[in-house]
Amino acid sequence: xxxxxxxxxxxxxxxxxxxxxxxxxxxxxxxxxxxxxxxxxxxxxxxxxxxxxxxxxxxxxxxxxxxxxxxxxxxxxxxxxxxxxxxxx
Amino acid sequence: xxxxxxxxxxxxxxxxxxxxxxxxxxxxxxxxxxxxxxxxxxxxxxxxxxxxxxxxxxxxxxxxxxxxxxxxxxxxxxxxxxxxxxxxxxxxxxxxxxxxxxxxxxxxxxxxxxxxxxxxxxxxxxxxxxxxxxxxxxxxxxxxxxxxxxxxxxxxxxxxxxxxxxxxxxxxxxxxxxxxxxxxxxxxxxxxxxxxxxxxxxxxxxxxxxxxxxxxxxxxxxxxxxxxxxxxxxxxxxxxxxxxxxxxxxxxxxxxxxxxxxxxxxxxxxxxxxxxxxxxxxxxxxxxxxxxxxxxxxxxxxxxxxxxxxxxxxxxxxxxxxxxxxxxxxxxxxxxxxxxxxxxxxxxxxxxxxxxxxxxxxxxxxxxxxxxxxxxxxxxxxxxxxxxxxxxxxxxxxxxxxxxxxxxxxxxxxxxxxxxxxxxxxxxxxxxxxxxxxxxxxxxxxxxxxxxxxxxxxxxxxxxxxxxxxxxxxxxxxxxxxxxxxxxxxxxxxxxxxxxxxxxxxxxxxxxxxxxxxxxxxxxxxxxxxxxxxxxxxxxxxxxxxxxxxxxxxxxxxxxxxxxxxxxxxxxxxxxxxxxxxxxxxxxxxx
Numbered sequence: 001x002x003x004x005x006x007x008x009x010x011x012x013x014x015x016x017x018x019x020x021x022x023x024x025x026x027x028x029x030x031x032x033x034x035x036x037x038x039x040x041x042x043x044x045x046x047x048x049x050x051x052x053x054x055x056x057x058x059x060x061x062x063x064x065x066x067x068x069x070x071x072x073x074x075x076x077x078x079x080x081x082x083x084x085x086x087x088x089x
Numbered sequence: 090x091x092x093x094x095x096x097x098x099x100x101x102x103x104x105x106x107x108x109x110x111x112x113x114x115x116x117x118x119x120x121x122x123x124x125x126x127x128x129x130x131x132x133x134x135x136x137x138x139x140x141x142x143x144x145x146x147x148x149x150x151x152x153x154x155x156x157x158x159x160x161x162x163x164x165x166x167x168x169x170x171x172x173x174x175x176x177x178x179x180x181x182x183x184x185x186x187x188x189x190x191x192x193x194x195x196x197x198x199x200x201x202x203x204x205x206x207x208x209x210x211x212x213x214x215x216x217x218x219x220x221x222x223x224x225x226x227x228x229x230x231x232x233x234x235x236x237x238x239x240x241x242x243x244x245x246x247x248x249x250x251x252x253x254x255x256x257x258x259x260x261x262x263x264x265x266x267x268x269x270x271x272x273x274x275x276x277x278x279x280x281x282x283x284x285x286x287x288x289x290x291x292x293x294x295x296x297x298x299x300x301x302x303x304x305x306x307x308x309x310x311x312x313x314x315x316x317x318x319x320x321x322x323x324x325x326x327x328x329x330x331x332x333x334x335x336x337x338x339x340x341x342x343x344x345x346x347x348x349x350x351x352x353x354x355x356x357x358x359x360x361x362x363x364x365x366x367x368x369x370x371x372x373x374x375x376x377x378x379x380x381x382x383x384x385x386x387x388x389x390x391x392x393x394x395x396x397x398x399x400x401x402x403x404x405x406x407x408x409x410x411x412x413x414x415x416x417x418x419x420x421x422x423x424x425x426x427x428x429x430x431x432x433x434x435x436x437x438x439x440x441x442x443x444x445x446x447x448x449x450x451x452x453x454x455x456x457x458x459x460x461x462x463x464x465x466x467x468x469x470x471x472x473x474x475x476x477x478x479x480x481x482x483x484x485x486x487x488x489x490x491x492x493x494x495x496x497x498x499x500x501x502x503x504x505x506x507x508x509x510x511x512x513x514x515x516x517x518x519x520x521x522x523x524x525x526x527x528x529x530x531x532x533x534x535x536x537x538x539x540x541x542x543x544x545x546x547x548x549x550x551x552x553x554x555x556x557x558x559x560x561x562x563x564x565x566x567x568x569x570x571x572x573x574x575x576x577x578x579x580x581x582x583x584x585x586x587x588x589x590x591x592x593x594x595x596x597x598x599x600x601x602x603x604x605x606x607x608x609x610x611x612x613x614x615x616x617x618x619x620x621x622x623x624x625x626x627x628x629x630x631x632x633x634x635x636x637x638x639x640x641x642x643x644x645x646x647x648x649x650x651x652x653x654x655x656x657x658x659x660x661x662x663x664x665x666x667x668x669x670x671x672x673x674x675x676x677x678x679x680x
Contacts, residue, residue, distance in 0.1 A: 033295050037282075044150075048167050051153065055164045058245035063318035078632075086565055086644045 177233025
């Protein structure tokens with residue numbers, strides 16, 4: 001009789017513990033999901049920032065612009081083939 | 090009080106009545122509860138969810154397109170689009186002027202638009218604003234106005250590479266070029282998340298991720314931005330110099346078939362969605378066909394060598410510089426008299442090519458041309474690629490066979506010419522060109538390696554005097570190539586409009602690059618391929634060889650540390666510093 005009562009109480013406690021566990025796990029999952037979303041957004045923002053910077057760099061390094069500056073402002077020329085001496089290794 | 094005494098209540102009966110009433114009431118509650126919770130659960134759950142659960146789309150950015158050295162060519166960057174719920178905005182009419190002002194819209198037009206769409210819950214007010222401008226509108230806190238993240242595509246190289254990349258529409262989907270060809274690869278899949286939102290539209294809780302967002306994948310194309318720019322600059326300059334209407338240039342990497350550069354003029358800026366002449370958007374190097382003119386002679390001679398009837402030095406009598414064939418006259422600009430097969434290439438003799446073709450079975454000639462890829466799409470996968478037109482052998486009469494031998498009566502794209510010269514450069518193995526770095530197509534043997542080697546030797550004679558293509562020469566390198574001139578065909582006849590062509594390869598001893606230049610309708614006097622197209626080839630290749638660090642194979646003056654040991658390498662053929670006189674560059678253009 002006592003054994004059965006103890007078993008019953010244990011089962012009851014286990015059920016309650018499991019119920020609390022479910023609640024806890026659910027809460028943890030929500031927190032983790034929020035954290036995941038936050039990190040995902042952060043990753044996306046960093047990617048976008050990277051893309052913007054890449055775009056900016058590519059715009060500054062645009063061949064036509066480099067060409068204009070080198071020839072126009074800096075007065076640079078590419079050496080003609082006749083001015084080039086090939087070094088033999 | 091009195092009544093209680095008059096009718097004494099039986100406490101037991103009273104108890105039963107109360108119990109029965111209570112029992113009925115609780116049964117009613119239970120029935121109602123079961124009804125709500127079990128029987129009609131789905132309906133109510135659905136109704137409840139519909140009021141606060143929302144499936145939201147997670148936008149993804151389109152993959153970046155890089156050139157072969159990792160330089161970005163097309164980048165998507167987030168922008169904000171302002172949208173409105175007309176019903177909600179119309180409840181606050183007094184805010185419309187402020188909204189119109191902030192969004193830079195006409196107030197009356199905005200009001201009319203909202204009224205017209207008042208049965209909708211979503212309209213765009215202004216798309217693709219930069220984040221600051223969008224925030225300025227949101228700061229007004231007008232009910233029913235919100236922002237949505239979208240992506241806009243930017244092309245830092247602009248019109249230099251516009252034709253190859255194509256462009257996307259306002260919804261970031263590919264419309265033309267590689268953007269269209271690789272749309273599925275680049276686009277990715279938007280994700281879906283389920284959230285709980287309150288009455289004001291704030292996200293209270295993320296419930297679950299229905300589908301994970303799959304970002305667009307990046308694409309590394311075979312184009313080298315530096316060579317692309319070089320080709321763009323030189324082609325544009327040549328068009329201006331010769332008052333030509335349009336032109337194309339293609340550069341292939343011989344071992345892999347990768348397209349290192351592909352430019353067209355006129356061009357367009359893919360960043361601007363404004364209306365441009367639709368023809369400017371065409372990637373002419375792939376979609377437009379030309380008659381290849383004398384550049385085709387290389388393949389006629391390939392067929393001749395392959396037949397065994399002709400060797401490189403078999404004599405061909407081109408006297409008297411004309412050939413009459415069924416009332417059709419084929420003529421050379423200058424009568425070169427008795428020359429050999431190599432001379433037919435060197436001097437670009439139409440009569441010689443026609444006479445050689447007459448000895449070949451038409452099926453064999455067709456077969457060689459077909460093997461070199463003419464008449465079929467190259468397999469590069471570019472949208473709208475033209476297969477050109479190589480008439481079937483059965484349709485060739487003697488005149489057709491003779492004219493096809495020097496490049497008339499068939500249509501090819503500049504890319505096809507490049508592919509075919511690539512096969513000559515690659516020891517007779519043809520590899521379909523590709524736009525993707527590292528994605529080389531399988532190659533197949535189209536002509537005997539010895540024939541290809543002999544052809545390269547013949548094509549080298551074109552670039553040195555007395556050959557006609559001296560302006561394509563690149564100092565310190567041996568160049569092999571062929572000039573060509575043809576006329577624009579219109580409705581069965583030929584106009585007095587010319588097409589100047591040059592196709593060639595460098596360095597001739599072990600070809601690394603193949604280039605094709607096509608210039609339409611030069612009107613400043615010169616129109617021969619040797620004068621208009623060949624110089625573009627020479628100038629672009631000089632830069633491309635330097636950029637790619639290709640070792641020179643024809644150096645006359647080596648620099649060595651000790652002056653006493655310095656000596657000139659005996660050059661097999663000297664690259665000329667000055668172009669030959671124009672008499673040598675003339676080639677016949679038939680009427």
